[in-house]
């Protein structure tokens with residue numbers, strides 16, 4: 289047997305993808321499973337975007353492209369930043385990657401040396417600490433409280449800055465909590481980062497999926513200094529229901545973008561040429577399907593939060609963005625079901641899948657074991673039926 293690299297120690301398959309796979313396998317066996325685990329919109333990619341991809345194939349746009357993306361897409365991305373965030377970037381400050389996840393991976397590879405610390409507020413998207421560690425860095429997890437809206441205070445941030453702190457990750461709106469920072473909060477965090485020479489990494493993939501009239505701000509837009517000290521990550525996966533197309537992008541200081549491009553050039557090369565042309569249409573074309581999707585998400589969010597909050601032992605924070613509810617299940621922990629003691633979120637998720645036919649993602653891998661993550665990127669019917677089953681399962685706990 290070949291011994292695997294030490295880099296692999298502690299590396300696990302993404303919990304979100306794992307639960308989705310198990311739910312799919314059970315459904316394939318004929319079990320009636322309601323999936324509330326999805327990490328992607330349940331809408332189809334809009335027709336104008338598909339047509340742009342078909343046209344790209346017909347036009348012969350099927351060869352290697354520049355590693356960091358075609359100029360047409362970089363210009364579309366620059367136009368988006370100007371229009372939506374009032375941020376000015378030139379082509380050499382932008383890189384297009386094989387999904388936003390790939391941009392973040394490249395970024396950690398580009399900036400981290402062994403022992404460099406990355407501040408990550410918790411609950412977090414489970415890939416940040418793993419990708420930081422794969423880059424040789426040390427994740428420094430800062431717990432946040434639901435009572436504080438799951439947001440890191442500037443005081444907590446300052447207290448956790450050390451001479452080794454290289455970067456801080458801000459994900460607003462957040463996966464898994466749906467929490468979102470105000471412009472003023474972002475400005476204070478940016479100020480603390482600037483004073484301590486800490487690079488700001490801002491994952492804005494859920495920027496457009498916001499509710500109650502809330503408009504997400506980019507931390508990079510809080511001052512020109514903040515813009516120069518930030519790498520902003522975004523992509524088309526969530527906004528345009530394009531998860532399978534694998535297009536994400538980052539904008540930031542030229543030297544960092546150049547380093548990310550070198551890494552990409554020696555690993556994946558360019559993202560798919562056809563998807564890049566589709567992304568040009570997604571970003572620059574009509575935006576009406578986005579409004580329809582957000583409208584649907586908001587209705588489902590309202591229904592899900594209200595139903596969860598009426599279950600004894602469960603409470604749900606109302607998310608301002610993304611398409612997840614991070615529900616507190618502390619009131620159920622310690623209960624028993626069919627001989628199984630519910631000690632943490634993974635036990636409860638397993639109980640829900642086996643006994644109630646509902647797939648949710650345990651909160652543990654996101655940094656808080658007192659929670660489960662439920663996705664409302666599924667039909668209203670599934671939202672209603674899924675939560676009904678959770679209520680029953682919760683009621684059966686002895």
Ligand SMILES: *Cc1c(COP(=O)(O)O)cnc(C)c1O
Pocket residue numbers: 327386387388389390413459462463491493522523524525526531534535536
């Ligand atoms: C989905 C997601 C991404 C990136 O997804 P890609 O499909 O790789 O673009 C990045 N950050 C968060 C928090 C996400 O949930």
